[in-house]
Amino acid sequence: MYNVAIVGAGPAGIFSALEILKQKPDWKVIILDKGPRIETRKCVVRKGGKCPPCKNCNLLCGWGGAGAFSDGKLTLTPEVGGNLIDYVNRKDLEALIDYTDEIYLDYGATKELYGLNTESFSDIARQATLAELRLVHSPIRHLGTDRSTAVLKSMQDALEEKVTVLTNECADELIAENGKIKGVKTNKGTVVNAEYVIVAPGREGADWLAREFSNLNIELENNAVDVGVRVELPAPVMEPLTEKLYESKLVYMTPSFGDEVRTFCMNPYGEVVCENYNGIATVNGHSYANKKTDNTNFALLVSKRFTEPFKEPIEYGQHVARLANMLGGGVLVQRLGDLLAGRRSTPEKIAEGVVKPTFADATPGDLSLVLPYRHLTSIVEMLMALDKIAPGVASRYTLLYGIEVKFYSSRVPVTNELETKGIKNLFTIGDGAGVTRGLIQASASGVLAARAICSR
Numbered sequence: 001m002y003n004v005a006i007v008g009a010g011p012a013g014i015f016s017a018l019e020i021l022k023q024k025p026d027w028k029v030i031i032l033d034k035g036p037r038i039e040t041r042k043c044v045v046r047k048g049g050k051c052p053p054c055k056n057c058n059l060l061c062g063w064g065g066a067g068a069f070s071d072g073k074l075t076l077t078p079e080v081g082g083n084l085i086d087y088v089n090r091k092d093l094e095a096l097i098d099y100t101d102e103i104y105l106d107y108g109a110t111k112e113l114y115g116l117n118t119e120s121f122s123d124i125a126r127q128a129t130l131a132e133l134r135l136v137h138s139p140i141r142h143l144g145t146d147r148s149t150a151v152l153k154s155m156q157d158a159l160e161e162k163v164t165v166l167t168n169e170c171a172d173e174l175i176a177e178n179g180k181i182k183g184v185k186t187n188k189g190t191v192v193n194a195e196y197v198i199v200a201p202g203r204e205g206a207d208w209l210a211r212e213f214s215n216l217n218i219e220l221e222n223n224a225v226d227v228g229v230r231v232e233l234p235a236p237v238m239e240p241l242t243e244k245l246y247e248s249k250l251v252y253m254t255p256s257f258g259d260e261v262r263t264f265c266m267n268p269y270g271e272v273v274c275e276n277y278n279g280i281a282t283v284n285g286h287s288y289a290n291k292k293t294d295n296t297n298f299a300l301l302v303s304k305r306f307t308e309p310f311k312e313p314i315e316y317g318q319h320v321a322r323l324a325n326m327l328g329g330g331v332l333v334q335r336l337g338d339l340l341a342g343r344r345s346t347p348e349k350i351a352e353g354v355v356k357p358t359f360a361d362a363t364p365g366d367l368s369l370v371l372p373y374r375h376l377t378s379i380v381e382m383l384m385a386l387d388k389i390a391p392g393v394a395s396r397y398t399l400l401y402g403i404e405v406k407f408y409s410s411r412v413p414v415t416n417e418l419e420t421k422g423i424k425n426l427f428t429i430g431d432g433a434g435v436t437r438g439l440i441q442a443s444a445s446g447v448l449a450a451r452a453i454c455s456r
């Protein structure tokens with residue numbers, strides 16, 4: 001019998017364990033993750049290989065979750081990276097983010113912060129306004145992939161002395177009785193009894209979470225569905241922004257459809273990578289603190305909030321990604337010039353271009369056969385707006401990889417303490433719950449749930 005069982009050893013799960021141990025050092029805590037320990041996680045795609053794909057994607061699963069090989073940008077504002085502001089008042093949330101950031105620092109995060117120079121920010125914000133873009137202010141601490149892995153490994157070392165860590169063990173079933181959580185059953189048949197359960201399965205586990213919550217008769221709410229592409233271009237094109245802000249969060253309301261498009265996860269001198277969500281290949285990006293490529297990449301995500309009777313936002317994203325996989329056998333890549341000229345890209349055309357793809361395994365193809373017209377139009381309009389503040393963005397050689405999709409579109413109904421409404425003592429946190437979509441808020445959601453549990 002454990003005091004707390006935590007499903008998922010991503011940032012959300014790890015930070016909840018750290019906080020519980022700080023407040024209740026004598027409690028029995030167990031963390032389950034379906035992936036391996038951090039030092040044994042190996043992703044061949046990151047070494048330039050072809051995605052096998054692994055049964056549990058090594059880029060996303062195991063100690064550290066999606067954070068392990070992430071770019072490690074800690075965006076230190078309530079504005080970015082999640083919806084915690086819906087549960088916590090601004091002042092408390094700012095304090096919670098600072099507290100969470102301190103823990104990253106304690107475990108070895110870099111001290112340097114980008115985006116504090118208000119003069120540079122105002123200057124870029126002005127240029128953005130003239131291009132009808134909104135620049136969101138957000139100080140950023142950049143760890144880089146190498147340091148992210150090291151920080152999360154230190155947390156593993158510190159925690160495994162004090163909590164039970166079960167890796168390669170997948171939570172299969174949430175056990176609840178009379179509206180109260182009792183524990184978790186794994187796919188190996190192990191039953192873990194616990195007074196409290198924290199579920200933090202990340203985007204990779206969002207599908208499983210939706211299934212389990214449906215079995216518990218908990219109806220999920222729809223968040224906006226974020227579908228788009230990853231853009232890759234020569235790093236100097238983005239330097240006017242990245243040199244000063246590192247990452248610029250820009251938001252655009254498109255003229256044709258009035259949809260919101262935003263830049264997401266900008267990686268100066270970084271690499272594009274492939275993720276595998278239960279057999280569906282999608283795209284992402286990261287960068288190293290100590291190793292630079294010639295390119296910068298970032299996502300352009302179109303946010304669409306669907307209305308009744310739509311109920312399957314995760315399935316929608318999977319469907320679009322599957323189309324890209326069907327045509328390209330994985331991730332597709334197209335030059336912007338080819339997209340605008342209405343023709344597919346070919347390996348020869350990509351080779352002629354000035355942007356050498358950092359993800360060599362993508363198949364040159366045609367994104368107009370995959371993305372809905374509405375999304376594609378919005379992406380092209382956003383690229384044209386960005387070209388006004390960073391000339392060269394809309395170059396014919398700019399590469400677009402598809403599909404990038406974020407599986408945080410179903411939101412679990414939770415209280416302000418992140419306890420699941422309808423099931424007592426069951427807390428649902430992080431990206432998989434649809435309450436966060438980035439490292440710092442996912443980690444902060446872990447602290448929030450842990451504090452609530454410890455206070456009872």
Ligand SMILES: Cc1cc2nc3c(=O)[nH]c(=O)nc-3n(C[C@H](O)[C@H](O)[C@H](O)COP(=O)(O)OP(=O)(O)OC[C@H]3O[C@@H](n4cnc5c(N)ncnc54)[C@H](O)[C@@H]3O)c2cc1C
Nearest residue numbers: 008010012034061065066071073171202205430431438439
């Ligand atoms: C390449 C890449 C770059 C990124 N860069 C950034 C960045 O720079 N800044 C930023 O803020 N965010 C970034 N992110 C996003 C960030 O990593 C996530 O927002 C964050 O990791 C979410 O934390 P989480 O704990 O909610 O989920 P996750 O980190 O996804 O962890 C969930 C864990 O749960 C496990 N799990 C799932 N289902 C089960 C189950 N049924 N049983 C047991 N275990 C299960 C998984 O194996 C996984 O280890 C990036 C992500 C990627 C992939």
